[in-house]
Amino acid sequence: MNSSTARKRRSESSALAPFTQEQIADLDIKGPRPLVVSDADEVLVRFAEPLERFLSERDLYLDIVDYRLVGNIRRQSDHSPVDQDTVFGLIDDFFEKRVDHLPLVDGAVEALESLARHADVVILTNVPNAYRDRRIQAFQSLGLNFPVVANSGLKGGAVRVLADLAAGPVAFVDDIDRHIADVATTVPDSYRIHFVADPRLAAVCERAPHSHHRSDCWRRTSEAIEKFLEGATG
Ligand SMILES: [Mg+2]
Secondary structure (H helix, E strand, C coil), X not given: CCHHHHHCCCCCCCCXXXXXXXXXXXXXXXXXXXXXXXXXXXXXECCHHHHHHHHHCCCEEECCCCCCCCXXXXXXXXXXXXXXXXXXHHHHHHHXXXXXXXXXXXXXXXXXXXXXXXCEEEEEEXXXXXXXXXXXXXXXXXXXXXXXXXXXXXXXXXXXXXXXXXXXXXXXXXXXXXXXXXXHHHCCCCEEXXXXXXXXXXXXXXXXXXXXXXXXXXXXXXXXXXXXXXXXHC
């Protein structure tokens, strides 16, 4: 889950935003080399738990009945859902106040460091470009020392451009099924992992149909990616 869950009705397209193109052009990716592209929220860092704390401070709560925010953020007083615009405002405010303080998902640093020994690793996150520098600093403070690309809309376009630069096998990790489906379209031979860190969220969503592997564990995810890369590179 991430801010794009709330923003999807505002902007959802595979077209690459200029700021995303510029960030990718600045990366030092020279293939042929394997590439691992990972989402951040609910994959590398926790999102739902910190959001719940943020909501409880505002007499609200997240009703985890399915994988979306609109309709599931409710008032503690009468359990009524807040409207869509209020959800968008809350998520923007949450990012503004908490983006620097989202805790790591267990094993994420170790897994990405291990994969980075023989693959380029890129964090592809749907946050407004203005938050990118704060995210980079926050991730570095957590030990996630990898390039961060801010994206808007679906992720298939960005992963296609990254895949062309790497010119090697591509693994993609995300918690949102529509990003996985989009990457399946733009990079069909990619290896796609549907990763949901929060067990309550994992319980309310099916494995993404276009994923090869469903996981909530970075050790097993890393092993699965290694196995794919070994097979793909011979
Ligand atoms: Mg996410």
